[in-house]
Amino acid sequence: MRKLLIATHNLGKLEEMQGYLKELSFEVVSMDDTDIPKEWRVEEVGQTFEGNALIKAIITGKKSGMLTIADDSGVSIDALNGEPGVKSARYAKGTDKQRYEVVLEKMKDVPDEKRTAKFTSVIAVYDPMSDQVTVTYGECLGRITREPKGERGFGYDPIFFADEIGKTYAEATLEEKMRIDHRGRAMQKMYEILKRFP
Numbered sequence: 001m002r003k004l005l006i007a008t009h010n011l012g013k014l015e016e017m018q019g020y021l022k023e024l025s026f027e028v029v030s031m032d033d034t035d036i037p038k039e040w041r042v043e044e045v046g047q048t049f050e051g052n053a054l055i056k057a058i059i060t061g062k063k064s065g066m067l068t069i070a071d072d073s074g075v076s077i078d079a080l081n082g083e084p085g086v087k088s089a090r091y092a093k094g095t096d097k098q099r100y101e102v103v104l105e106k107m108k109d110v111p112d113e114k115r116t117a118k119f120t121s122v123i124a125v126y127d128p129m130s131d132q133v134t135v136t137y138g139e140c141l142g143r144i145t146r147e148p149k150g151e152r153g154f155g156y157d158p159i160f161f162a163d164e165i166g167k168t169y170a171e172a173t174l175e176e177k178m179r180i181d182h183r184g185r186a187m188q189k190m191y192e193i194l195k196r197f198p
């Protein structure tokens with residue numbers, strides 16, 4: 001069975017992406033299952049989600065020699081001029097909680113109707129055998145809450161209220177979140193592409 005590497009160091013993403021790939025005829029592997037040293041990182045020098053997804057998939061695919069998928073994602077907040085956007089993972093030092101607290105603090109005077117935000121995911125798959133790369137996209141609209149709600153998930157999940165489900169990502173079960181969230185949407189399209197892979 002052909003191997004498919006999920007090129008991420010984010011365990012929250014890994015769990016979500018693995019769920020989608022279970023039914024495909026690939027042996028799905030994570031970075032821990034490769035010979036690549038744990039501290040090795042691709043430098044995310046892109047200015048866009050597409051750029052960084054491509055960089056991660058291509059560089060990791062070339063290094064591992066495996067069919068590789070990578071996600072680049074983040075939350076773009078209207079009242080913060082689109083920030084943190086591509087910088088979501090490194091918006092502030094420390095933990096996920098410290099990062100979303102920075103967002104809540106910056107937005108403390110923003111009224112409810114101006115708290116709109118959007119999560120974006122771009123997923124790239126790179127095949128070192130053919131040297132071909134393909135990308136898929138997913139988005140989810142919502143708003144930034146005034147305080148964290150819910151215990152599940154990772155990153156900004158507790159402060160992102162997803163309009164479609166009427167609760168935060170962190171209040172949703174993994175299945176509920178994946179049905180409507182940015183990464184789930186990009187993964188549904190990626191699933192269709194991978195199904196047809198040789």
Ligand code: ITT
Pocket residue numbers: 007008009010013044071072073074075088089153154155156157169181183
């Ligand atoms: P890899 O690059 O190793 O995949 P990363 O966490 O650095 O992991 P990104 O550069 O794509 O990944 O940053 C995405 C950040 O956006 C992530 O660290 C979270 O803070 C946030 N994020 C993305 N998807 C999210 C989700 O579903 N729920 C909450 N936060 C999310």
